[in-house]
Amino acid sequence: MYTIYVGDKPIILTTNVEKETNFKAFLLKSVNIGKVVKILNTTDLNAVHLIHKNPDKLLKHFLKLLPNVVAGGGKVYNANNEVLFIFRNNKWDLPKGKIEGKESIEETAIREVEEETGVKGLKITKALPTTYHIFKRNGKHKIKITYWFEMKTKFDGKLYPQEKEGITKVEWLDDKASQKALNNSYANIKVLV
Known part of the structure; x- marks a missing residue:
């Protein structure tokens, strides 16, 4: 089963046929x-719910429906175990961005976190779940993958929001502040935090 978000509502890719209730x-x-x-x-x-009998083909078939945009991002922890958040388009988000050239997805994730926040010394500690959402640019829908x-850093310098990307704030948030930020965030970010 896979979940792809359109705003905060999910498209669920599944092999299960269920009686329609609120879907x-x-x-x-x-x-x-x-x-859809x-x-x-x-x-x-x-x-x-989008149904297909073969679980191994659910995602493959779905990704053929629209152009794909591939991105990498980070859930970054500092030495105080706080998480790095950005504020863009009046919502709290995690730093991420599109792959460029021949870089690996890990290189993309680190570069984007650095560019969007000013944080340096990032080390990837593990992969987190991949998220999918549909967005609209120039009148056309696309799927962002x-x-x-997860990243760690000892960086404790000044944070710099990448204003040309529409980022107005960058902050380290503790558990309580992270939970509050999630009230004004995206469904796919809630899955990660």
Whole structure:
């Protein structure tokens, strides 16, 4: 099973056929993804289920429906066990960005965290779940696939929000502040924090 977000509503890729309650179900092979996005954005349904009989092909088939944008990002901890958050588009988020050239996804994640926050000395400690969400740019829907990594740093210098990327704040947040920030964040970030 996979979850792809449209805003805060999920598209669930599944092999299970269930009775529709507060969701609508479609066959993955014949679905009109534009229609699904519109349903999630304009109705009070909680989710859409896309069904395929082969669990190994769920994601592969889904990713063919729209252009893919690949990104890397980090959930960064400092020496005080605080998590690095950015504030962009009036929401709290974790730093991330698109892959460039021939860099590895790990290199992308580290570069993007550095560029968006000014934090240096990042070390990847483990991979985190990959997230998927549909967004619209220039009138076209795309699927963003973000590979996330847990990172640690001893950096305790000044934080610099990358303003040209629309980031207005960068802050280290403790557990309590992180939970509060998640009240004004994205569904796929809540999965990670």
